[in-house]
Amino acid sequence: MPGLSLRALLSPKSGAYAAVKALCDVAGGDLTIVDSAGRVLLGADSDANADTDSRIPVAVDDSVLGFVAGPGAASAAVAQLLTLLASRESQQRALAAETLHLYREINLIEQLSEELAAVLNIQAVAKSALAQAQRLIPATHGSMLLVDKLTGTLRTEGSFVPESGNGSHSIGALAPDSLFAASVLDRGTAEIVNDCAGDPRARGAECNLRALICAPLRAGQHTAGLIALASADTEASYSAANLKLLNTIALQTAAAVENAMLCAEMVESARERAAYAAELQAASSVQQLLLQGTSRPTPGFRVDSVYLPASEVGGDFFYVQPAPGGSLLVIVGDVSGKGLTAAMRVALILGVLRRETSYDPAEILFSLNNALATQGQLGFATACCVRIAPTGEFAFANAGHIAPYKSCSELETIPALPLGLLADQSYELVEGKLKDGESLVLLSDGVPEARAQSGELFGFERTGSLCSQAAGEIARTAQQFGQEDDITVVTLTMEPAA
């Protein structure tokens, strides 16, 4: 027992000194106590070291601490007392050493908790966990391996090897393809192997290890990976206490790993959201350019258009195209879906319209329908297409879209399926005439379906009553009422001849 000595036991400051001194005095003062090196601790410096055969040893656990020399019975009694006191001191010191060891463990685990709470990076978690584990449990090699969520295989996140290592087993305690690691992960319980070379799972450099201790990183029912320590020391052997300690470290580490993974996922998610927002912004710019490209000079007609997407990019579209004979072609529509997908469909429709050679509204819708239907997976769209002549005569076809308004009244339309649902669908024309100063209003369902916070719909009645207003006024009124969808309004007015 380190630190246990007769000198300390008989220190004048100690409680034992007075009792032993008193006993020696009672025995006549002829007793001499010497330590194992022969130095006199109590009594006269007489022949205590001369007659070694007659000295009575004071020994604890086969370790001789010193001797008592003097008259037979008295020296035996004092030696017996000293042996008893030394034995008790030895037990006390052993208990104290054990307690200090526990203190050290508690403080290192507390330190580990503090360290782990401060790191949100998996490699830093691995480094802290392995460093603290090595302080608590003797080891020459260590590894922390995590299960890759995508592949299900293990990957090394941290490791240590002896500084003087010759490169053999430089991966730490266990390699990602280790059979020891696989079995610990499989069972979900910690394991000690005190004869690695003799274990059938040992492969390659693992045979150079003597003892191995491995614990799963469990957070709830989920095993995130494992932490392993190993020793190449030929005398190394791990105990159940070591296992319990490593399990404690593994529990704290697993929680920190989960936090770090969650944090990494959140960062990744935020990055993806930012990238998506940037893409949406870019798509919005492209869409605005495409729709602006639809505005052409329209002699004899005044065309006002307003497009208010509900988010960055919308699913509404409109297209204005001068037609032969001073006519004008106007189409307003709404594709199914939201966001980038809807924006792509709008781009496709505008592309088809630009390539279209017919100026007949029914034929145009026929072409659009087939373009969407044959592409597949593109969803559907509603649209209303009008061709108006300089005389004010107009014809329109409607593919499931909200009917156009003339003089604040909805025009009758012939029911037809939206575009893209069924190929080779035919659309019929409805004819009418605008007088000078009269307007046709084409809009998307974002106007009548605007909804107030109270849940009240804007409705067709309000829409109809607004139709004598400019396009901007109609759109903004619906928007202020409570925009829920894209809002598109195109007004087409006959300009009186000069």
Add this chain to the structure above:
Amino acid sequence: MTKKILIVDDEPHLRTLIQQTLEELEDEGVELFTATNGEEALETIREVQPNLVFLDVMMPRKNGFDVCHAVKNELGMTHVHIVLLTAKGQEFDRQRGQEVGADLYMTKPFDPDALVAKARSVLGLPA
């Protein structure tokens, strides 16, 4: 000049633990002293003038705060480095420790390595 450490705690097993923790310093000429209550601590501090005192707070016959205040203020022994060692870890205790002039406040169960490191640092011994 011999470097001296005084260990003050009313609980014998804790005195033993601290003493055993610091025993390695005896090989480097450090002398360890113990006291079992506040009054005995003050008496020993006056008598042996330790360089460092590990002082328990909750003790009979003068608590650690009072002893620390007396050493630092009444006796004017500001050079004596005092480490308050207590099971209580509340913030107001730390503040109280600072108010009475303690140099450091450590909580039980103490970290043996930190205790030795602190002693080495205060006594100017190699780490």
